[in-house]
Amino acid sequence: MGRNTGAAEAEVPGRANAPRSANALGKAHEPGGPSRSRKARRGHRLRRALLATLITGAVVVPLSGAVRPEIPAPAPAAFATPVTAATLDYTYAANRANAAEASRMAAAHGDRERATADRAMADPSRRFLSFDGRGSGLATEVFGDLAHADRIAVLVPGSDTSIDTYDRFRDAAGALHERLTREAPHGTRTAVVAWLGYETPATVSTTVTTTDRADEAAPKLREFIRQLRALTAADPADEHTGSAGQRAGTAGKRPDISLLCHSYGSVVCGRAASHLDVDDIALVGSPGTGADTAAALHTPARVWAARGGDDWVAEVPHIRLDLLGTTVGFGTDPISPSFGARVFAAGDGGHSDYFRPGSTSLANLTRIVLGETPEATHG
DSSP states (O other), X not given: OOGGGGGSOOOOTTOTTSOSSGGGGOGGGOTTHHHHHHHHHHHHHHHXXXXXXXXXXXXXXXXXXXXXXXXXXXXXXXXXXXXXXXXXXXXXXXXXXXHHHHHHHHHHHTOHHHHHHXXXXXXXXXXXXXXXXXXXXXXXXXXXXXXXXXXXXXXXXXXXXXXXXXXXXXXXXXXXXXXXXXXXXXXXXXXXXXXXXXXXXXXXXXXXXXXXXXXXXXXXXXXXXXXXXXXTSOOTTOTTOOSXXXXXXXXXXXXXXXXXXXXXXXXXXXXXXXXXXXSEEEEESOSOOSOSSSGGGOOSSEEEEEEOSSOGGGGOSEEEEEETTEEEEEEEOTXXXXXXXXXXXXXXXXXXXXXXXXXXXXXXHHHHHTTOOOOBOOO
């Protein structure tokens, strides 16, 4: 989510008793008496109306002129049975072939940008559990040996993530996988899944100020985690399996799954949390989860929240956008002490820097995925 939301009015816990205008303190403190008070209130209402108009013009008008024609693409590859460890290679190949066809169709349609993005996804080195080139596009990409991983990280993206902007999301997943591979204890196998399994809202839109997209995405995330658990469960037919009934990774032990949720993606994770079979949920650049406490998420998973020096979210613990008289919001920010999450340091990066190679946040996210204790925030 972008910093533009700061242009609207926000409520911040701890500031509820601060005066919003002079007349909040009572007329006895106002030079000029009741007449001036009425003028101040009228001026305040006028400024609010003007602000709402400016926001509407800045958000709605550009969006109405930015609608792209529907890009033709084939329907997603169909599979007769759920994906298993034994059918992963076939699944990857089928989705690459689908991406190649999507690229050809986009090129024929005259959309070179989408054709290039789809063609990159069709590269033989890429591994997709799912791919859908229609509309803004959906994709679920795997980094590492998913079938035999002991620890798996699933990344859930925020706003403005689509096939057209997918590279930045992929870079984040790749950076995490590289660091996990380097720092995992000997014998511990890791994998990362970049889950673009929902239509993300645009940063500059009214959609991003509501939980509607998150409400639609939550059941999809729950189903994906369920399928991921099934995929990594015991498979007696797998040649890498030890004795019958043991998983292909560490004998007899199912993998630990960490959910790493960025920006609006943390709203999705918050909506889905109560039915997710995961071990850790880490929230970074989060505007809130829809719950006012970690306990209200109703999850047995450990809930973590990143505190970063330059992230705008760290400055606004309770985001409430007042737009045309309608107040919407996502709940208490996870870094607020009242939320009750385990807070870890994210360094001094910005809203898009949590997975930057060499960053404090990436180091701590790596520790969380590996089941280690991240560096605590100071101050």
